[in-house]
Amino acid sequence: MRDEKGMDVTPPRMERPHTGRRRNEAARRAILDAALRLLTESDGTPVTVDAIARAAGVGKQTVYRWWPSKGAVLLDALIDQAGQEVPSPETGSLRDDLHAFITATFDGAQRPPSAPALRALVREAAHDVHLAEMMRAFTATRRAALQDLLARGRDGGELPEDADLGLIIDQIYGVFWYRFLLGHAPLDHAAADRLTDSVLRGPVS
Amino acid sequence: MRDEKGMDVTPPRMERPHTGRRRNEAARRAILDAALRLLTESDGTPVTVDAIARAAGVGKQTVYRWWPSKGAVLLDALIDQAGQEVPSPETGSLRDDLHAFITATFDGAQRPPSAPALRALVREAAHDVHLAEMMRAFTATRRAALQDLLARGRDGGELPEDADLGLIIDQIYGVFWYRFLLGHAPLDHAAADRLTDSVLRGPVS
DNA sequence: CCTTGACGAGACTAACAGTCTCGGTACAAA
DNA sequence: TTTGTACCGAGACTGTTAGTCTCGTCAAGG
Structure with a gap:
């Protein structure tokens, strides 16, 4: 149990x-x-x-x-x-909801003491099958929340009917983890802004 | 030395x-x-x-x-x-070059015996500062190659003048590593197609 | 043929996860 | 109050692994 x-x-x-x-x-x-x-x-x-x-x-x-x-x-x-959950906002605008989600994710991981602890945890998970499975389950709930958010936007016509939501999710969490673990680029609000626009509208500025 | x-x-x-x-x-x-x-x-x-x-x-x-x-x-x-280098293609079309780069990256990591070995190597790197630094240096050369490819496309007018190349690179390698390590979604040619289009033109299909 | 340095073998040290046992302690039922 | 049960701190113990050290041996040259 x-x-x-x-x-x-x-x-x-x-x-x-x-x-x-x-x-x-x-x-x-x-x-x-x-x-x-x-x-x-x-x-x-x-x-x-x-x-x-x-x-x-x-x-x-x-x-x-x-x-x-x-x-x-x-x-x-x-x-x-x-303290658990980052609440999934619902402003009625996909762009705003997504931006809030990404910003909250970046901020949550960035502020101490989370950042070094989370990095240490990932290192542990690399050698601990038990822990890796628990982290996979934990992150799956976050991916599901993002999936809901995107599906709402698609149903509201703010994304193409056949948009690949899984790919958008992986682009967002991929950038997040890649930058978080490598530390070669910031995870600040400017990055959250640009990532939001990029996944919704491509590289146009 | x-x-x-x-x-x-x-x-x-x-x-x-x-x-x-x-x-x-x-x-x-x-x-x-x-x-x-x-x-x-x-x-x-x-x-x-x-x-x-x-x-x-x-x-x-x-x-x-x-x-x-x-x-x-x-x-x-x-x-x-x-056997070292994935050659950086130059077809004259950013879309084609990028697609070839992404496909080669996916294929190179995917085909045995690379995949399990690479995953084992990442696990080792999590606890081996020495190895982590070597891998960082190795992946930096790949990011630089991708940066060159994108810069050529931007100079050729196929990307906006102020496009965030670093973000595009991190979206590509972020998706790659995220899927490679979590294994929750495939890294096949279809995924390479969609990722190429997504980073260049957004979620339109 | 003698010096030098690589070789296979394996003992050794230092960490660390996880298990086990011991004497002691809090709690509740009888 | 007594008794049984489960938790407590302490620390010994096992098994595994990275990395070091030492031994006797072997090849390449001067």
């Missing part, structure tokens, strides 16, 4: 309320806070579970009792901090 | 030709071949240096005598196999 974040929240047993000591909420918070701090301060070297446990003043087993892997802790810490 | 691949080719000493036993060319080939084979057959688990050395019938120190890190061996093996 897993909650909306993919975390394990299976109760110890069905049909028996609970016996014994309860989960220490302070320890949970300390672990998430320590994980986020280490993720944020990571200078490229991987964040270790020992370091998280030590920084949280917690035994390593307490981490593994509540999370299935290191990646799960890191992802949970980042989601916890992100 | 490094050659065009970033490999260490520093001679042992200046001003002294060479004494002692020479480098075993057969061992070099065996290492590169073994590395490529393991990279190709990798099922997601990382390729280890011990495995490369064992498969090549070579001591591990022989690997580290000629390459600075595991990542360097893997990158060298892939470059060695790629």
Whole structure:
């Protein structure tokens, strides 16, 4: 059994309320806070579970009792901090909705402490199948939101009937991740403006 | 001193030709071949240096005598196999040149044994600063080639004078890497067609 | 034939993920 | 109050891997 974040929240047993000591909420918070701090301060070297446990003043087993892997802790810490959803706006204009979506995406990833933590998380995901799958699921929900937004615009006649929405989505998230991970070009508001116009109208300025 | 691949080719000493036993060319080939084979057959688990050395019938120190890190061996093996350059075509039509470039890029990464090896290499680069820098340098040359192609088209009046070439490049390589690494959508010729038209003329079909 | 440096083999160190165990502690039911 | 259960911090332990070091050997030249 897993909650909306993919975390394990299976109760110890069905049909028996609970016996014994309860989960220490302070320890949970300390672990998430320590994980986020280490993720944020990571200078490229991987964040270790020992370091998280030590920084949280917690035994390593307490981490593994509540999370299935290191990646799960890191992802949970980042989601916890992100405050969740970027709302999908509905202004009635495809151009405005899309521009708001792209700007929010760029801003959300750009502002500290998200940026270094997210980069560190991607590095971890490269070697952690478990974490990679969780991130794939998380990003799929964002792609779906963008798909809805574009489909509304197409139905409203602001995009050709046979427009390739999947390609537009991949152009937007492709540019985002490519620039975010390589860091060779900015993800500022000017870039969001130009990307919005480019995917809707081509390279005309 | 490094050659065009970033490999260490520093001679042992200046001003002294060479004494002692020479480098075993057969061992070099065996290492590169073994590395490529393991990279190709990798099922997601990382390729280890011990495995490369064992498969090549070579001591591990022989690997580290000629390459600075595991990542360097893997990158060298892939470059060695790629046969190098995708030529930049010049048909006189921006659309045709760009389409050829994109198709060649998609095909080059797609056909085995490149695809699994390249994906494994990206995974390694996530934890290997040395390798990440080499890959950045390698991809920068491809971006530069694409930039030249687009600049020619712009100078020929096939793109607006103030078109954002950097954004077009990032849309192309962004879509490529995003789809290549996530694998949620194909990188076939149809996709190349649509991407070419999309970056040049917007979502009209 | 002697010096130099590459070679195969493999021991060794240092990290790190994840498991296991221990003595102790909170909580609730009996 | 007693007793059983599950969580707690601590840290030992296993297994894997990158990279280093050392050994005895082998080839190329002076």
